[in-house]
Structures are given as C-alpha cells and as structure tokens.
Amino acid sequence: MPQPKGSKGRVTIIEIADAAGVSKSTVSLVLTGRGSVKPETRQQVLQVMDRLGYVYNRGAANLRNAQSRIVGLVLNDLSNPFFAEFAIGVEKVLQMAGYVAFMANTAESVVRQEQVMRMMREHGAGGIILCPALDTRPEHLDWVRVADTALLVAIRRLPGVNVSHVVPENLAGASRVTRHLVNLGHERIAFLGGMHSMVVRQERHGGFLAAMEAAGRAVDPALNLESMPTRDGGFGAMSAVLSLADRPTAVVCYNDVVAIGAMLAAARHGLVVGRDIAVVGFDDTSEARHVSPALTTVAVDPVGLGERAAALLLKQINDPAIEPESFIGPANLVIRESCGAYQRALAAAG
Amino acid sequence: MPQPKGSKGRVTIIEIADAAGVSKSTVSLVLTGRGSVKPETRQQVLQVMDRLGYVYNRGAANLRNAQSRIVGLVLNDLSNPFFAEFAIGVEKVLQMAGYVAFMANTAESVVRQEQVMRMMREHGAGGIILCPALDTRPEHLDWVRVADTALLVAIRRLPGVNVSHVVPENLAGASRVTRHLVNLGHERIAFLGGMHSMVVRQERHGGFLAAMEAAGRAVDPALNLESMPTRDGGFGAMSAVLSLADRPTAVVCYNDVVAIGAMLAAARHGLVVGRDIAVVGFDDTSEARHVSPALTTVAVDPVGLGERAAALLLKQINDPAIEPESFIGPANLVIRESCGAYQRALAAAG
DNA sequence: TACGATTATTGGAACGTTCCAATTCAGAAA
DNA sequence: TTTCTGAATTGGAACGTTCCAATAATCGTA
Numbered sequence: 044m045p046q047p048k049g050s051k052g053r054v055t056i057i058e059i060a061d062a063a064g065v066s067k068s069t070v071s072l073v074l075t076g077r078g079s080v081k082p083e084t085r086q087q088v089l090q091v092m093d094r095l096g097y098v099y100n101r102g103a104a105n106l107r108n109a110q111s112r113i114v115g116l117v118l119n120d121l122s123n124p125f126f127a128e129f130a131i132g133v134e135k136v137l138q139m140a141g142y143v144a145f146m147a148n149t150a151e152s153v154v155r156q157e158q159v160m161r162m163m164r165e166h167g168a169g170g171i172i173l174c175p176a177l178d179t180r181p182e183h184l185d186w187v188r189v190a191d192t193a194l195l196v197a198i199r200r201l202p203g204v205n206v207s208h209v210v211p212e213n214l215a216g217a218s219r220v221t222r223h224l225v226n227l228g229h230e231r232i233a234f235l236g237g238m239h240s241m242v243v244r245q246e247r248h249g250g251f252l253a254a255m256e257a258a259g260r261a262v263d264p265a266l267n268l269e270s271m272p273t274r275d276g277g278f279g280a281m282s283a284v285l286s287l288a289d290r291p292t293a294v295v296c297y298n299d300v301v302a303i304g305a306m307l308a309a310a311r312h313g314l315v316v317g318r319d320i321a322v323v324g325f326d327d328t329s330e331a332r333h334v335s336p337a338l339t340t341v342a343v344d345p346v347g348l349g350e351r352a353a354a355l356l357l358k359q360i361n362d363p364a365i366e367p368e369s370f371i372g373p374a375n376l377v378i379r380e381s382c383g384a385y386q387r388a389l390a391a392a393g
Numbered sequence: 394m395p396q397p398k399g400s401k402g403r404v405t406i407i408e409i410a411d412a413a414g415v416s417k418s419t420v421s422l423v424l425t426g427r428g429s430v431k432p433e434t435r436q437q438v439l440q441v442m443d444r445l446g447y448v449y450n451r452g453a454a455n456l457r458n459a460q461s462r463i464v465g466l467v468l469n470d471l472s473n474p475f476f477a478e479f480a481i482g483v484e485k486v487l488q489m490a491g492y493v494a495f496m497a498n499t500a501e502s503v504v505r506q507e508q509v510m511r512m513m514r515e516h517g518a519g520g521i522i523l524c525p526a527l528d529t530r531p532e533h534l535d536w537v538r539v540a541d542t543a544l545l546v547a548i549r550r551l552p553g554v555n556v557s558h559v560v561p562e563n564l565a566g567a568s569r570v571t572r573h574l575v576n577l578g579h580e581r582i583a584f585l586g587g588m589h590s591m592v593v594r595q596e597r598h599g600g601f602l603a604a605m606e607a608a609g610r611a612v613d614p615a616l617n618l619e620s621m622p623t624r625d626g627g628f629g630a631m632s633a634v635l636s637l638a639d640r641p642t643a644v645v646c647y648n649d650v651v652a653i654g655a656m657l658a659a660a661r662h663g664l665v666v667g668r669d670i671a672v673v674g675f676d677d678t679s680e681a682r683h684v685s686p687a688l689t690t691v692a693v694d695p696v697g698l699g700e701r702a703a704a705l706l707l708k709q710i711n712d713p714a715i716e717p718e719s720f721i722g723p724a725n726l727v728i729r730e731s732c733g734a735y736q737r738a739l740a741a742a743g
Numbered sequence: 744t745a746c747g748a749t750t751a752t753t754g755g756a757a758c759g760t761t762c763c764a765a766t767t768c769a770g771a772a773a
Numbered sequence: 774t775t776t777c778t779g780a781a782t783t784g785g786a787a788c789g790t791t792c793c794a795a796t797a798a799t800c801g802t803a
Contacts, residue, residue, distance in 0.1 A: 075791075101512075106789080122481055186446060335684070335685035403759090434782090452758095
C-alpha cells in the first residue's frame, strides 16, 4: 500500500539508521562518502534509503556546512532569446563543476530582482550571476561587501559597482558596423532605439559616434532617437525618422529587435530595405538570420559570454579574496542583406 | 571599515539579539511577524539587522517549518522561445502568490533532469512543474507517490504517470490545420518532422490522420517522415520528400522550427512556398510571424499554459489530497501566407 | 595469544531557526 | 495598595544533518 502522501513529514537519516540497524552517523558517512564504511553496510543503507524514499535535507546539512553548490542566475528578460542562450552557456560550465544553476526572471523589475536575490542568498547560494534590471542602482548591491555570496554582473555593465563583469564589446562592435555603412558610401546615418539611460545604449551609441567622427561624417542630433527596446519601439522610431524632410540613407539600431521593427516600418513606407535604405542591428539573435532581408548585425556569442561568466564566478567562489575582474567579449560584424552590401557587390559583378 | 568578506560565517539571529539587547525569540518574532512585539523593539531589531547585514537562513527555518514557498520549474529546452514564454506565464502567477520559481534547464537530458529535480526536492521545493525531457520514463517519477513535493507535468503528456497535466490541444490543432489544407484543395499532403517516439508527435500526427480520414483523403505512408525537431531536420525531411517521384502539394510540419527548415529546402528546390507548395507549422512562435512568407500555423498560447500550470500546482500544494487534474489548452489556426490561402483569395478577387 | 594498527562504527554536541510554555511587564480595575 | 489582564518577552527543546572524539571490530604479526 502506497504511503499516504506527506503523511509524517519527510523520512530522516535516523529512520534510515533504525531500519538498517546502524547509527545515524554511519548513514551520514555513506551519504557524504567521507569516512570509510564497509561495502556491505553501505549497500544495505543505500537499499533502505531507496525503499523508504529518502530525500536528503540540504537545509539541515548546510547548517553545518554552508557549502550548497548552487548558484543563482538572475535574468532581466527571459523572453529575449539572447538571455536564454546566455543561460545555456552558464549552465554548461556550472554543470561540469558539479553546481546547479537556479534561474529567475525579473522582467526588468528591480523589486523582483531584490526579492529573488534575497531568496537565493537565504537558500545559501554560493554565488549569483546578475543580468541587472534596467534601473538597478549601485546601492541595491551593497550586500556584496559583507556577504559570503559571490556576485558577478553580466551583459549590462553597472558603473560604480566594484565586482567582476562579463560584457560584450559594445563600443567596438557599434563602431565596426557603423564603419561598414560608411564604407558603403552612406552620409546621413541615424541611430535608433534604446533609452538614453541604458548603459548599453550609451556604449553602442558611443561606438557609433566614434566611427562617424573618425570618418569625418556629420552627426545630426535629429537622427538620434530613443525608443523602447522592442519591435514596436523600433517601428515607431523608424516611422519618425522617415517622416523627416531630410531622411537618413542608413540606420544603426540599438539591437536586432529594434532593427526588425525598423525594417517593418521602412517596408510600410514603401522602401525596400537593402536597396532604398540600409538597416543594421546588434546581437545576432536567431531572428536576424531569418527575417527578410536577412539582417546585417553584430554577433556577440551569448553562449560564450555565459561560459565565461560561470567560470569567473566559480573562481571567485573558490577564492573569495580574489580581486574583481572583467571580461569583454568580442563583437564581430556579420554582413547579410539589410545593409545593401550584397546587392552592391552583385551590381558591381554583373 | 568594511567587514572582511565571509569573515566568521553568516550573521545569526543570536548575534542580532545580543546587539539589540533582546532575546533570540524576540528577533524570531519580528522576523516572522507572528507574535506581538512592541513597535520600538521591532524597529530597533530591524535596524540592527540592517546594520550587521543579516540574511535569513531559510534552511534552518525549514527545519521546523518545511514550508519553503519555492517551486521548481524544469524546462527541457530553454533555447526554444516557446518554453521561455511558458516560464513567463508560470512566474507571473507564482509571484502573485508569494512564491518564487527556480528554473533549471535539462537540455533534453534525463540524467540532468533527475539531478535538478532531486536538488529541488532537497531544497524543500513545495512543488515542481516539469516539462519532461524526451525519454523520460514513468519510473523516473515514482517518487511522487511518497513525496511531499507536488508534481505537475506540462507541455508533453507523460502516459502512465498519474499526476496533473497541462498540455495544448495537439490533436485538435493538427486536425484544424490539416482540414484547412484540404479545404484549399490539396490531395497529397505530407507530415514532416519530429521523432515517432515523441508523444507530442503522436498526438499531432493523430490529428493529421483524423482530418485526412474525415475528408476521405488517402494517406501515403511514404509521406510521413520523421526528423529531429530542428531547422536542419525540417530541411532534410523536406528535401527527401521533394525528391520523390510523386511530390506532395502540401506539408504539415511537426512544429514551426521544422516548418521553417522545410521552407528553406523548398526554396532551395526552386519552389515558391505558398504558390508551388503549401507549408504549415505548429506553435506560433514569434519566428513564424517574421519569416517570409509568413508561416501559417497553430497558436497555443504558451503564456496561458504557464499560468494554468502554476495555478494548478499551487492548488495542489495547498491541498495535497486533491486528485490529479488535467487542462487542455486551446490550439487555434493562424492563417498567414505559407499555405497559399491568401494568394488564392487575391486571385479569386482579381 | 596478545598486541598494535587499521578500519568501522557510534553517541553527543553543534548549526540557526521556530515554537511552546513560562515569565515579566504595564496599565486598569478593585 | 493589590489584583487582574493582556501584551511583551524569554529560555529551552526541537528540527535533520555533520563532525569530533571515542569506542568496537578486524586483521596481520610478533
């Protein structure tokens, strides 16, 4: 007869000991594999555990240990495939090290972010990888100074927070894609999407400006529009810029999602992207490859960033005295159709 | 001077008590908010906790309580946006109930799945929502019978496992989209992608067969091809079917990802999808909307499924004696361009 | 046979919390 | 003043584990 569910709480090490005719200490030894216990005894104990459906109580164990081998992964936007891939990289590395990642999604809410990080610390997480929500303030992370939970910030740099960072090379990447447009002969180039307050936008826009300046191109402030970093935001920003008297011939977008919105808006205005106007993005999400025309963008290898982040965090967990360290991941130009380079090459060849 | 990190382990309730000049019991009372404590005392205690950087030890607390207000969410494939959206639905509901979801990704590995579920139980999760990895066997879940962790299976039905399920209406959805093709006049219709062993494929293929039969269409076994449920798989299956002497005029794909691969293969063979051949998918991922031609598919509302799953699990956690219950989410036809209905309507009108 | 030297096993004291029963306190009523 | 009452506070016993020091069993060897 199946035991009535949760009848008398969980079965403990002591009940196992009784049933196996040994002491709780012996059971603990087979559980941790630390001391030496006679093979037959171990077998016997394991068998009883299996029979009674024993589950280890990590809370109780941590009471003495404080080594929980879990790390928290806090994501600001799980619906963005970029972060899902980042998470996959993180998990890959943690798994090899015998850790398990507990993920949580904050959906850009700082309140929720505080909540889940507290929860993770309460559960004794050894470390936390944080992709910070939009308006995370440095003081939200004051706890690191005193805590025994390691912290690493990823994807979005958090100025004024002295912990390890793993971020993509936003500035250089934006420079590269902008230079590409310049080389294609564009003069009036717009920068669309993202909010001014976002650090990532500041970095990417900085790269844009640097490339424009280096090429001696004028930067028209009317061609710098902010928007929510969504498809709709991109659509709106592009519509706005197309209604100007003096339209740009190319636009650099904050990211791929914005770029895709911008392409839709261009099409709605009767423009053929890649011929009448060039549009480029950032991130190289899988959508970038599959929209039509395929999006020229900047690839940042989220999986690789995730792996680096996890590796760095583990290093920190193992040696808490270590100095914070930063890793800047590469961001390389991926030329497809939306910038018009392909069409141009065809024309030249034909 | 900032306390040296992790100097002497975490700050405990007793240290707070000492510093605040009260007993540990009083501190516990302000922590739980259960008894009545003088406002000034509470204030004093809270202040000291803040000053010393106290973090609650949930493990220790659970030792008496066994009510951890966390639930585990085990996903088989986080890189699939469908599951990311499902997770968002789950989180939304759990959050309102004051629970937090800890997610883990199994990447279709049963071993990893076992591992993370055990971890979650060890940490005292009140319940687990499982999107099972491909070859999960019923015996992997035998623990539910005896455990005090509730279990709910989502997205992929697990035959022979007597727990609550939340799954989309695969059979009816596949029937609908097949009937749509039949109504457009197609005779030879293929079913592509997914492995025969997948329950979801069995359901969808079942729906396909039912619709074909109801319409009196012949089903050619040569037009039922399995493949990995990936873009490449879809590409391969479509290529195979196009090399047959007697090609189909329409194909129903296991899901959108397969369908997109199939469309690429069709294009490679010089066929215009929507004109020369009809292709339809299943799931209505965001990619479906943005490929060209836009994919006709079946929408299943992953967020809604997530919400339902969370709600059902909470019900079960609160009353463990409750009978397992199933929810079958709607799956509605979304007509776009890849089936050719739009072109046909245009032709009829013009 | 007796002796160390391992190897196996064990009881009890932590760990940080909650809960219970008991105590103290403050103010109102007598 | 004393007594009563309810509010506020408290010590100590759990909870399920690990670790330590101590004991018991086993074995090879003198």
